[in-house]
Amino acid sequence: MAEAMRGLKRTHRCTEVSNQIIGETVTVMGWVQKRRNLGSLIFVDLRDRSGLLQVIFDEDNIGTEGFEKAGSLRSEYVVAVVGKVAARSGAVNENLVTGDIEVIATELRILSESETPPFPIEENSQTKEELRLKYRYLDLRRPDIQRNLILRSKVATRIRTFLAEEGFLEIETPILNKSTPEGARDYLVPSRVHPGNFYALPQSPQLLKQLLMCSGYDRYFQIAKCFRDEDLRADRQPEFTQVDMELSFVEVDDVIEVNERLLADVFKEAIGVEISLPIPRMTWQEAMDRFGSDKPDTRFGMELKDVSDVVKNCGFGVFTGALEVGGTVRGINVKGQGSMPRKKIDALVNFAKDFGAKGLAYLAINEDGTYKSSFMKFMTEEELSKLVEAMEGTPGDLLLFAADKNKVVYDVLGNLRLEIAKNLDIIDKNKFEFLWITEFPLLEWSEEQERFVAMHHPFTMPMDEDLEYLDTDPGKVRAKAYDIVLNGTELGGGSVRIFQNEIQEKMLHILGFSKEDAYAQFGFLLNAFKYGVPPHAGLAYGLDRLLMLMVKADSIREVIAFPKVKDASCLMSDAPNTVDKKQIDELQLSIKSFKEKESENS
Template identity: 75%
Template sequence: MAESMVGIKRSHRCTEVTTANIGQDVTVMGWVQKSRNKGGIIFVDLRDRSGILQIIFEESDCGAENFAKAEKLRSEFVIAVTGRVEARSGAVNPNLATGAIEVRAKSMRVLSESETPPFPIEENSKTKEELRLKYRFLDLRRPDLQRNMMVRSRVATLTRAFLADEGFLEIETPTLIKSTPEGARDYLVPSRVHPGSFYALPQSPQLFKQLLMCSGYDRYFQIARCYRDEDLRADRQPEFTQIDMELSFVDVDEVLDVNERLLQKLFKEICDYDLPLPLPRMTWQEAMDRFGSDKPDLRFGMELQDVSDVVKGCEFAVFKNALENGGSVRGINAEGQGHMPRKKIDALVEYAKGFGAKGLAYVAINEDGSLKSSFAKFMTEEEMGALVAAMGGKPGDLLLFAADRNKVVYDVLGNLRLELARQLDLLKKDDFKFLWVTEFPLLEYSEEEGRFVAMHHPFTMPMDEDLQYIDSDPGRVRAKAYDIVLNGVEMGGGSVRIHQGDVQSKMFEVLGFTPERANDQFGFLLEAFKYGVPPHAGLAYGFDRMVMLMVGADSIRDVIAFPKVKDASCLMTEAPTPVDPAQLKELGIEVAETEEE
């Protein structure tokens, strides 16, 4: 039977009880982690969000009634215990914050009983994730998840305090907004008052924060909920949180400076890591050439080498055809991996094919300096020697080459170096390697749509010196855009925004918008631009990703209280679900039946 809390009050959380409290009476409340009856003495591990405290029940201290209740305790019962703090009678437990003490119970109330949970509440649970997410309210009791959620809360608090000190104002922007289908898919919300019309949920507060700059607020931030109806991956959710900011009267350097100091503060407070400033910067082109990725992982080497000039005269058809078609030949050196068995190399070839490679050429350098290669017979000895030298190859190394269009070569080798780093265990989670990637292309050509699309969004400022090419060579124009990358993960990104109406109109024109369409979608922003706009720039972090990297979690699901799974459903609440036909009727919506295949 559950008892009430009337007349008692918690004095401490479990790990707030310390050796300083020895001899004092305390009242603690929490969940039974486990209970052990040693005949005449019952040991109970009591758990709350702070940790675990050992409670001892002996009939001579707590009386027959309390002892009888203690005998019936099972895991996850919720109890309140009043007792005296003592030095631990048995061996001290160095793994527990409270390992030097225990509480000798004088009285106890069972506040709530529990059925046997479907899985044990323990750190690093081996239980299948599907089952844990179905019972997420139980999963969230696990100490490791609770620590993650507490870190998340602390990051938010520290961010708010830091940005407030830097003169930022926290302002909420709407979550029922106009749909602007440029970019990822919107989640739509039907309007009952305006039949046939829909709101969208925001993918980011982008337009509103620019309007706040037009309104003179100077420095804005928000910890904002955002929504994207896109296919999910381990580090994506349909709803997510951004630390979002915008600043007026600044250029790239000022935005990067304030954010570097924010990151330095957060990583010192949360991870006790001293982040040296300024952070390194690398242009997008250099990142692609050296790492095959615009979010390079700098924790290990294995950089890409362009050997196109070295092999341009050779007769190996794979290299020859790639160069004749305007592509390149590049390689990576997996140092010390020359002994890799053929089976493993074949597995790497298959992995590379997943990123568009037709195959991989390789050279294994034996310890005696002789070569084992998939293409040596098509090359002269001098050509092979020059290729190995260009790659810095030494006895014991494995050289891997891709030859194709640049985009494919970057993709293949960029992912291959990461796969090798995983296999060779080179990725240490507490080795924080930060990088700003700058000067992104403003536009990228979409084969699908047959036009240029914005690489970030249509409000990004071109670099002043490249504006002259916007009509003649749009692909050449670089943007005043920047991403903050940590250990191969894009943690945030932003740009200087266009603040001149004529440049914004030109950008829409290059993106294939008619003036009517631009006005239909973004008329309110263009209207605001007629009334005095300050130069402005901003940045947004993926808050979930940031916390994931800080705590060393493998997935953002481990740092979100109630996450969705791959198909954007919630296993616990079973959302999304069909709704009452009466609700649909009121909204003027009819659901079309689709035939099952």
């Protein structure tokens, strides 16, 4: 039967008990990780969020009743133990912080009993994630998950401290906002007081933080909850947390400089990793040309090479055909893999097709310098030699080529180099490779919508030297935008904002907004610009992604307390779910049944 604490006070967490207090009496509380009954002695590993502590029960010290009670303990029972700290009588456990001491129990109280958990509470659990997420309150007891969430708290505290010392003000922005177009779908919240009207949950505090700059707050930050109702990929969440900031009277270099120091401070203080400053910078165009990605993983080579000029007059129609329609031919050199079996090469071809490739050309350089290729019969010996030279090929290398429109070639080879590096296990997982990507295109053409869309968002400032192209060649305009990338993952992005009304109106016009539509959607921002707005810029990090990379987890779910799964549902609470008809009626909404929807679509 569970007992009350009856005035008992915890004096230490488990790993706060050390050899510095041998001989002292302590009171510890936590969960039973494991119990071992040796007859005259009972050993219990006691666990709390700090770690494990060995407790020994013997009848001489705890009495017959207490010893019997200790014998009834099971995994996940919650207990309070009073006892004396002693040097460990058996072998020292080097793997435990408390491996050189133990507590000899003099009193035991069972505060709560437990049923047998549906899976073991242990590090690096092999239990299926679906089951663990259904019982997330148990999964959260695992030491590795607890370490992740403790680090998350530490990182958030460090960010707040650093930014406060840099003169930033933490200001909260509303969760219930107005829905705006562009970007992902909003989560909508119906209003009871204003029937037929809806709030939107924020995808970002973007417009509100710009208004704070208009209001003279100079430097703002917020650790903000954001929401996106998008088709989820495996490692995305419908709600996420971002470290959001905005600064007035600054340009690109100012934002980058303060954020480099922020990252260096957080990594050093939270996980003891030194970041070398300044962080390298690379333009968007260079990143695409060298790595086929605007978030390149620079921990390994295998960079893209443009061989268009080398093959423009060759006899291989796949290459020349791509060039004739304005495409390019590019390749990657997979060093030392010239003997890769044809079956594995075919698998890479199929992988490339998933990213839009019609195929993948290959050339293997044998150890004797001869070639084995899918296209060598279409090219002369001299053409092949020049191609190999351009690719810096040596005996034993495997050369892979894509020929198509630039976008397809980048996508194919950018993803292919990552897939090959993963398969060959050549990525150093202990490295933290930071990189700034700058000078993004301001706009990109949407084939689906047949119009330009903003690559970042509609409030991004064009580069000064490209302003002249806004009217004549919008696709040529570069943005004062910058992303921070870590190990091939985009950590965050930002930009200098448009602060002149005429440029903002022109930008919205290019994106397809009439002046009336622009003011209907963004009037509160555009009107604010009429009353004196400072030049300003900002940046936002994905806190979940940052933590995932810091702890080297494979998923952001490992650093979020209560994550949702791929379809945006919560396996633990069964959200989303139906609500009472009374609540629906109060909102003056009607819910169509699936049958009604099907009849409408038929």
